[in-house]
Amino acid sequence: MRPKGIIIAIDGPTASGKSTTAKQVAARLGYLHINTGAMYRAFALLVHRSAGDGHDPVRIHELIDEAEIGFDGNGNILLNGTDVSREILEPEIALLASELSTNAEVRAKMVEKQRELGAAGGVVLEGRDIGTVVFPDAELKIFLVADAGIRAERREQEFERMGTHISLDELRWQIEERDKRDRERTISPLRKAADAIELDTTNTTIDEQVQRVYELAQGKMEV
Numbered sequence: 001m002r003p004k005g006i007i008i009a010i011d012g013p014t015a016s017g018k019s020t021t022a023k024q025v026a027a028r029l030g031y032l033h034i035n036t037g038a039m040y041r042a043f044a045l046l047v048h049r050s051a052g053d054g055h056d057p058v059r060i061h062e063l064i065d066e067a068e069i070g071f072d073g074n075g076n077i078l079l080n081g082t083d084v085s086r087e088i089l090e091p092e093i094a095l096l097a098s099e100l101s102t103n104a105e106v107r108a109k110m111v112e113k114q115r116e117l118g119a120a121g122g123v124v125l126e127g128r129d130i131g132t133v134v135f136p137d138a139e140l141k142i143f144l145v146a147d148a149g150i151r152a153e154r155r156e157q158e159f160e161r162m163g164t165h166i167s168l169d170e171l172r173w174q175i176e177e178r179d180k181r182d183r184e185r186t187i188s189p190l191r192k193a194a195d196a197i198e199l200d201t202t203n204t205t206i207d208e209q210v211q212r213v214y215e216l217a218q219g220k221m222e223v
């Protein structure tokens with residue numbers, strides 16, 4: 001057993017329910033929640049602010065060096081000490097994050113930080129490569145999936161709650177675009193680890209998802 005508990009890895013495609021599940025499971029267990037997608041988005045925000053579209057490898061290399069990405073005590077994402085939780089939700093930042101996440105140098109820096117944050121255990125990490133690359137020895141690996149239409153609807157509702165309207169067609173296109181890139185990239189593509197448990201959230205409520213992962217975690221702690 002690790003000093004602070006087990007490592008729970010939650011991977012899966014865009015809008016499959018990772019963040020909501022990871023956050024609530026972490027709260028119930030008193031564990032740290034690390035949203036690794038937010039880290040890629042924070043870096044994308046930095047690139048967007050200083051270099052624009054992010055196609056200049058030299059500039060990316062410089063920015064990777066100056067980027068300080070982490071979380072505050074409430075799980076908010078910090079970029080060079082400032083909370084950027086709100087800014088990283090912009091769709092253009094999500095698309096840029098997906099582009100930048102194919103860059104080997106960017107991934108190396110993020111993975112190093114994620115390992116540093118999670119190694120002691122007592123942590124729920126969510127992302128695309130947690131169970132396959134970041135913590136292949138995680139005690140519990142979950143792979144969340146859901147129907148693409150449902151995922152677009154969930155994203156639509158999230159944006160509506162924030163007062164932003166984006167059409168369902170546009171959201172579906174964005175989700176499919178990011179998924180395709182995540183699955184097809186050469187480095188750390190999105191895939192289910194051989195020992196991950198797949199949960200389909202198309203027809204389940206958030207409470208059911210959280211309960212299922214919580215029970216699986218309890219089972220691992222008793223081993």
Ligand code: C5P
Pocket residue numbers: 014015036037038040041094097098099101126127128129130178182
């Ligand atoms: O999870 P979220 O949608 O916020 O992630 C934004 C983007 O960051 C994803 O589309 C994906 O390309 C990338 N990402 C990644 N590896 C992770 C987490 C996110 O490549 N572990």
